[in-house]
Amino acid sequence: xxxxxxxxxxxxxxxxxxxxxxxxxxxxxxxxxxxxxxxxxxxxxxxxxxxxxxxxxxxxxxxxxxxxxxxxxxxxxxxxxxxxxxxxxxxxxxxxxxxxxxxxxxxxxxxxxxxxxxxxxxxxxxxxxxxxxxxxxxxxxxxxxxxxxxxxxxxxxxxxxxxxxxxxxxxxxxxxxxxxxxxxxxxxxxxxxxxxxxxxxxxxxxxxxxxxxxxxxxxxxxxxxxxxxxxxxxxxxxxxxxxxxxxxxxxxxxxxxxxxxxxxxxxxxxxxxxxxxxxxxxxxxxxxxxxxxxxxxxxxxxxxxxxxxxxxxxxxxxxxxxxxxxxxxxxxxxxxxxxxxxxxxxxxxxxxxxxxxxxxxxxxxxxxxxxxxxxxxxxxxxxxxxxxxxxxxxxxxxxxxxxxxxxxxxxxxxxxxxxxxxxxxxxxxxxx
Numbered sequence: 001x002x003x004x005x006x007x008x009x010x011x012x013x014x015x016x017x018x019x020x021x022x023x024x025x026x027x028x029x030x031x032x033x034x035x036x037x038x039x040x041x042x043x044x045x046x047x048x049x050x051x052x053x054x055x056x057x058x059x060x061x062x063x064x065x066x067x068x069x070x071x072x073x074x075x076x077x078x079x080x081x082x083x084x085x086x087x088x089x090x091x092x093x094x095x096x097x098x099x100x101x102x103x104x105x106x107x108x109x110x111x112x113x114x115x116x117x118x119x120x121x122x123x124x125x126x127x128x129x130x131x132x133x134x135x136x137x138x139x140x141x142x143x144x145x146x147x148x149x150x151x152x153x154x155x156x157x158x159x160x161x162x163x164x165x166x167x168x169x170x171x172x173x174x175x176x177x178x179x180x181x182x183x184x185x186x187x188x189x190x191x192x193x194x195x196x197x198x199x200x201x202x203x204x205x206x207x208x209x210x211x212x213x214x215x216x217x218x219x220x221x222x223x224x225x226x227x228x229x230x231x232x233x234x235x236x237x238x239x240x241x242x243x244x245x246x247x248x249x250x251x252x253x254x255x256x257x258x259x260x261x262x263x264x265x266x267x268x269x270x271x272x273x274x275x276x277x278x279x280x281x282x283x284x285x286x287x288x289x290x291x292x293x294x295x296x297x298x299x300x301x302x303x304x305x306x307x308x309x310x311x312x313x314x315x316x317x318x319x320x321x322x323x324x325x326x327x328x329x330x331x332x333x334x335x336x337x338x339x340x341x342x343x344x345x346x347x348x349x350x351x352x353x354x355x356x357x358x359x360x361x362x363x364x365x366x367x368x369x370x371x372x373x374x375x376x377x378x379x380x381x382x383x384x385x386x387x388x389x390x391x392x393x394x395x396x397x398x399x400x401x402x403x404x405x406x407x408x409x410x411x412x413x414x415x416x417x418x419x420x421x422x423x424x425x426x427x428x429x430x431x432x
Contacts, residue, residue, distance in 0.1 A: 027287060030160020034167035035275050038194070041171035042271070045187075046337040048178035051264030053187060058267030059123040059255060060188050062248035064136045064195060069240040070102050071141025073233040075226070077369060079148035080293050082225075085209070086216035088152055090225045092145050093217050099141035107134045121252040125260065129185070132192055139196035146202035151290050158205045162198035170194025235374030242381035246388050250409060253392040258402055266406070268337065269347035276321045277358060284310060285363035292370045300371075300431035307367060307428060311360045311421065318359035325352035343402070350407045357417030364424055373427060380423070384416045 046054070072095045079095075082088050110117070110130045118126050126133070143162075150159050170193040177186020251270070255263040288310055292303050324332070325348050333345025368377045391412050395405040 026156040027160055027284075030157075030163045033160075034163035037164070037167040037171050039272075039275065041175055042268070043336065044175050045178065046268070046341060048175070049184075049187065051261045051268075051340060053184050054264030054267055055255065055260035055262070056123075056125040056184055057187055057191060058251050058263050058270075059121065059126055059260070060129065060133070060191060061195075061267070062121075062251045063123070063126060064133055064140070064192070065244050065248050066241070067106055067133070067137050068140050068144070069237055069244060070106065071099050071137050072145060073098055073102070074236040074240050075229060075232050076141075076145045076148045077236055078229040078232050079145065080152035080290060081229075081369075086213050087221070087225055088149065089210060089213040090217050090221045091229070092149060092210070094222045094226055095141065095145045099138060099145075102141070103134060103138040106137055110134065120256070122255045122260065123252075125184075129188055132188055136192040136196055139192070139199065143196045143199045143202075146199055146206070149206060150202060152293075153206075153209075154290050155205065156287065158201060162201045165198045165201060166194050166196075169197060231372070231374045235378050236369070239374065239378040239381045242378070242385045246381065246384045249385070249388050249392070250406075253389075253396075254402070254405075257392070257396045257405075262343075262402055265341065265343040266347050268333075268341060268344040269351060272333075272344075272348055273321070273325075273351050273355060276318065277355070277362060284314060285366050288363045289366040289369070292367055297371050297431075300428055303367060303370070304425070304428045304432075307364050307425065310363055314359045314363065315356065318356050322352045322356055325349050325355075346403055347406050350403070350410045353410045354413040354417065357414045357421065360421045361417045361424075364421065367424060367428065371427065371431070376423075376427065380420050383419075384413070387412050387416055 049057075075091055075095050075098065079088050079091050082091070107130075110133070114127060114130055118124055147159060147162075150156070170190045173190030173193060174187050175190075177183060177190060180186060182189075251263050251267060254266050288306075291306065295302055295306075297303075329349030329352070330342055330345035333348065334342050337344065365377070365380075368374070388409065391409050392405065395408060400408075
């Protein structure tokens with residue numbers, strides 16, 4: 001066994017990806033545990049809550065995800081980039097101020113126009129939870145900023161720890177809510193904690209580093225830093241918003257066309273399919289971003305070789321869930337979650353088509369930030385958003401069934417991911 005492990009380790013190191021895959025495995029281990037807890041809790045939750053309740057939960061996730069990029073105006077993505085730790089801490093302190101301002105603005109918008117906003121997505125069930133949506137935005141902005149600092153210093157163990165902590169406590173709150181009068185309210189509170197509840201773990205780990213850097217924070221440096229990384233709010237913010245919208249649009253548009261119960265079915269399917277993407281794609285992306293940021297934009301050939309190896313290995317990994325879901329998606333969902341969730345299994349089988357290409361794109365898309373290609377990132381997300389809205393609009397106009405809509409959506413999404421991945425490699429090669 002030791003010889004086998006040694007051979008695997010040597011194989012990974014041979015192509016230059018040993019470091020990134022070691023970090024990826026640290027993240028994947030924490031994420032696996034976190035998602036394992038979430039998955040086990042869903043076995044209970046799907047038997048406590050009806051699809052309508054899951055529909056409200058899915059819409060809550062959609063709205064909180066959409067406003068999340070506004071929390072820091074995407075300056076949090078710049079934290080890993082400066083060579084100087086003091087500049088990075090200046091960005092973090094600037095983010096804190098932005099988070100407070102943007103949270104107050106969001107609250108004002110929801111209080112004045114919340115009813116109209118929720119009615120557009122047929123999400124009236126969220127109107128009593130404006131306070132929780134705004135609180136999640138505030139906590140999420142702080143968590144995102146600290147996570148970016150952890151990525152900067154390659155502190156992947158604390159990142160993994162926060163994922164486990166959030167999943168365990170969030171899942172416990174959700175399950176307990178099912179046996180109390182809290183009901184859906186507790187379900188949403190648990191989700192809020194699962195998204196943004198472990199900032200204190202980071203504060204404890206980085207307290208001394210940040211404290212030591214506070215004396216280097218000045219208004220002049222902060223303003224200079226904001227100007228230097230102005231591309232992030234200018235290009236990354238709309239890009240990130242469109243990226244998030246394209247991810248959440250199926251839930252919002254499905255709610256508009258088919259109702260909240262179908263949103264619950266689709267939400268469960270998407271959450272199950274997100275497991276392999278988050279376990280390997282997102283984990284690899286976080287490690288890949290740290291690695292390529294350290295390599296720097298001036299070494300494109302090394303970045304290209306690394307990107308090629310990462311994409312190849314993740315594509316091979318994606319074949320496993322694809323084959324399983326194609327062969328037995330619906331019966332597996334019925335077996336695991338119960339008969340009411342058979343449609344979620346059908347949706348999962350269809351969505352697995354886009355999973356193949358998504359596995360490749362999710363990590364390597366981060367290279368656009370390292371190479372300063374924020375405009376290209378924006379163009380990709382505009383293209384994908386237009387495609388998704390066009391699909392659902394056309395399908396709604398022709399009154400297609402839910403299954404046909406999701407199947408067409410999956411094919412279009414896979415095509416978008418394929419175009420994005422080919423374009424990214426061409427961009428890297430052009431810098432040789």
